[in-house]
Amino acid sequence: MHRGLELALFFLVAALMILSLYCVFQVVPNEVTMGAVQRIFYFHVPSAWVAFLAFFVVFVSSMLYLATRRLLWDVVANAAAELGVLFCGIVLFTGPIWARPVWGTWWTWEARLTTTLVLEMVFLAYLVLRTQAENRAQAARLSAVVGIVGFLDVPIIYYSVQIWRGHHPIVFKSSGGQGLEPIMLKTFMLCMTTFTLLFLLLLAMRIRLGLLQEWVAELKEQDSIPGA
Amino acid sequence: MRAHSATLTICGKDLRQELRTRESFTSAFFFSLLIQIVFSFSFDFQSLGLGFEDVGAGILWITLTFSAILSLQNSFLIEREKNCLAGLALCPCDPSAVFLGKFLANSLFVLAVQVLILPISSLFFGYDLLRVLPGLCLVVTVNAVGFSALGTLFAAISVRTRRSELLLPLLLLPAATPVVIWGVKATRLCLAGRPLDSYGYLVALSACFGVIFTVAGVLLFDYVMEE
Numbered sequence: 001m002h003r004g005l006e007l008a009l010f011f012l013v014a015a016l017m018i019l020s021l022y023c024v025f026q027v028v029p030n031e032v033t034m035g036a037v038q039r040i041f042y043f044h045v046p047s048a049w050v051a052f053l054a055f056f057v058v059f060v061s062s063m064l065y066l067a068t069r070r071l072l073w074d075v076v077a078n079a080a081a082e083l084g085v086l087f088c089g090i091v092l093f094t095g096p097i098w099a100r101p102v103w104g105t106w107w108t109w110e111a112r113l114t115t116t117l118v119l120e121m122v123f124l125a126y127l128v129l130r131t132q133a134e135n136r137a138q139a140a141r142l143s144a145v146v147g148i149v150g151f152l153d154v155p156i157i158y159y160s161v162q163i164w165r166g167h168h169p170i171v172f173k174s175s176g177g178q179g180l181e182p183i184m185l186k187t188f189m190l191c192m193t194t195f196t197l198l199f200l201l202l203l204a205m206r207i208r209l210g211l212l213q214e215w216v217a218e219l220k221e222q223d224s225i226p227g228a
Numbered sequence: 229m230r231a232h233s234a235t236l237t238i239c240g241k242d243l244r245q246e247l248r249t250r251e252s253f254t255s256a257f258f259f260s261l262l263i264q265i266v267f268s269f270s271f272d273f274q275s276l277g278l279g280f281e282d283v284g285a286g287i288l289w290i291t292l293t294f295s296a297i298l299s300l301q302n303s304f305l306i307e308r309e310k311n312c313l314a315g316l317a318l319c320p321c322d323p324s325a326v327f328l329g330k331f332l333a334n335s336l337f338v339l340a341v342q343v344l345i346l347p348i349s350s351l352f353f354g355y356d357l358l359r360v361l362p363g364l365c366l367v368v369t370v371n372a373v374g375f376s377a378l379g380t381l382f383a384a385i386s387v388r389t390r391r392s393e394l395l396l397p398l399l400l401l402p403a404a405t406p407v408v409i410w411g412v413k414a415t416r417l418c419l420a421g422r423p424l425d426s427y428g429y430l431v432a433l434s435a436c437f438g439v440i441f442t443v444a445g446v447l448l449f450d451y452v453m454e455e
Contacts, residue, residue, distance in 0.1 A: 066451055121402035128398055132389035142385045143450045146399060149381065152444065153403050156437060160406035163430070164413065 006208070023187040026160055031184075033066045037126060040098045042188055045128035047090040048116070053199060054084030055123065055151055058131050062147035063187040065140060072207075074140035078130060079206035081123050083199060088120040111162040122150040136217070231328075234321035238329025243302060243336065252302040252337055260295040260345045263287075264352055273353065280355040285415035287353070289408060291345060292338070293401070294370060299337040300379040301396050304387035311385070322414055324413045326436075327380065327449035331442065334383075335376040342368050355419065363418040371411035372430050374438030378404055381445040383451045410434045 024042045031038035048208040057080035065073035095113060107113070126146050133139030246252055267287045271278060307313045316326050346364065350357035357364075379400055386395040414430040 051243045118402045118405050121398075125395070125398040125402065129385070129389065130396060132391055132395055134390060136390065138388060141451050141454060142388060145381070145385060147449055148448065149378070149444055150403060152440070154408075155442070156406045160409045160433070163433075201452070 006204050009197065009204070012113070012200050013194065013197050016190070016197065020187075020194045023190060027102060028184050028187045028214050029181070035100050037098055037101050040094050042191045043093040043195075044091060045188070046191045047087045047094065048200045049192060051084050051091060051116075053086040053196070054080045054087060055119065055154070057203070058084060058123070058126075058147045060143035062151075065144045065221060066148075071136075071140065072198035072211070074144065075207055075210035076094050076203075077144065079203055079210055081126055081143075081147065082206065083202055085120060085123050085127060087199070088123070091116055092120060109161075109165055111158060111165055112217075114165070115154070115158040116162040118161075119154060121171075122153065126150060132195065231322055231325045234319065234325035235332065236330040238316075238319075238326055239255065239332040239336075242330065242333035244383060245306065246333075246337065249357045251306075252299050255302070256295040256298045256337070256341045257344060259298055261348065263291045263294060263389075264345070268352055269292075274417055278450055280353045281416070281419045281421075284349075284353060284355060284419050285412045288346075288368075288415055291349075291411045292342060292368070292411075293375070293404075293408060294446060295310050296372065296375055296379060297400060300334055300376065300383040300400075301386075303334050303337070303380070303399045304383045305392065308387060313453075314455060317455060322384055322449040323453045324446040326453065327445045328442075329378055330384070331380040331445065334380050337375045338372045338376055339369060342372065360418050360421065363424055364415065365416045367411060367418055367426075367427070367431060370438065371407050371414070371434045374407045374441070375404055375411075376435045377438050377445060378407075378441040379390065381449065381452070384449065388452070404438070407434050407437050412439075413424070 020042070023061055024039050028039070028042075058077050061073045061077040061080065064070075065077060095116075099108065100106050126143055129146055130139050130143050133142055264287065267290075271283055271287075273280070304313075307316060317323070319326060346368070347357060349355075379396075382399045382403070383396055386392040386399060389395050410430045410433050414427040414434070417427040417430075
């Protein structure tokens with residue numbers, strides 16, 4: 001992406017983030033039953049959305065890499081996988097903070113939680129695989145296969161965990177969905193937009209960094225050839 | 229070479245190699261045995277008053293999962309010696325036939341270990357194997373084959389990396405969550421003496437998992453084998 005565009009996006013995200021924080025802590029009222037802790041939901045759910053979006057980007061760019069063999073797609077897949085793991089980590093971190101006062105426990109093996117945890121593990125393994133490959137092209141090829149298989153696995157894992165645990169009596173719907181106050185919904189949509197744009201910004205920056213890394217590796221390789 | 233004959237040739241090659249060296253089977257079998265022994269120390273059935281139906285499914289599945297990982301790993305590690313991987317990649321057949329051959333051989337290895345381990349576990353933990361045998365055979369076979377489908381693809385990936393022994397469990401265990409969950413649940417129902425109707429859908433789901441990842445393996449194996 002063009003540097004100017006990236007800079008513009010940076011300032012947009014910064015402004016939206018401040019606005020989001022203001023709305024979350026100053027504008028929206030306290031939720032009746034859950035109290036102040038429910039506010040974490042404005043960051044928790046957008047992070048989950050961004051994580052899934054990121055893993056979808058991994059899936060698509062992995063397929064594009066295998067089809068076209070352009071290194072760019074591998075750089076995109078790697079960037080998206082790192083961000084997916086990051087945002088998935090935020091989900092797994094903020095979830096328990098919310099669950100402790102509301103559900104009375106830090107962790108429960110509910111379908112969505114378990115799926116998120118397993119998903120995090122799948123893509124952590126993806127990142128480990130990338131560091132273990134013997135050369136650059138191999139890292140790209142093997143991780144593309146894992147990226148595709150890992151993403152295909154997500155709905156199956158979700159379904160299997162649902163069968164395992166049955167339906168948890170308290171689901172996230174109690175804090176969202178139809179019963180949401182208009183101001184809460186607006187704030188929620190604002191946070192969703194902010195996080196999506198934050199993801200795009202980080203993705204663009206990571207891709208640019210990734211391409212620079214490729215370039216440096218290429219230069220080093222040229223340098224190491226004797227007589228070159 | 230026709231695809232099905234190439235598949236059988238690769239599978240036959242692995243079986244022959246295994247019959248001559250018995251490396252994979254012996255290590256996987258002893259490993260399974262050791263896991264069972266550790267479990268009998270961990271859960272003192274007699275003094276805790278636990279029945280095998282309560283925790284048996286878990287014990288059987290942990291044993292199967294870990295010993296299967298060992299067999300899967302070995303099936304590609306043997307190809308690394310003398311650069312046999314390049315030989316496999318150069319086979320005058322479709323790469324998917326190599327995948328299917330390996331997958332078939334791996335499924336047989338995993339099941340062969342179970343054939344010996346299930347009677348031994350019934351001796352160790354004192355449950356009536358014959359009563360649950362038909363159901364248990366079905367559950368173990370379908371899930372072990374599903375596990376091997378994904379496992380064969382991931383073993384081929386991890387063998388290409390520097391620390392393959394480390395990588396396969398990291399890749400396979402989270403991704404194989406569904407078969408483990410369905411396998412444990414179906415085994416528990418089976419050990420509790422429930423009829424097939426009560427867990428048949430779980431077996432069907434595991435079969436679907438196996439089919440999905442066999443197809444994925446057939447389609448993607450080409451990219452894994454490339455040099």
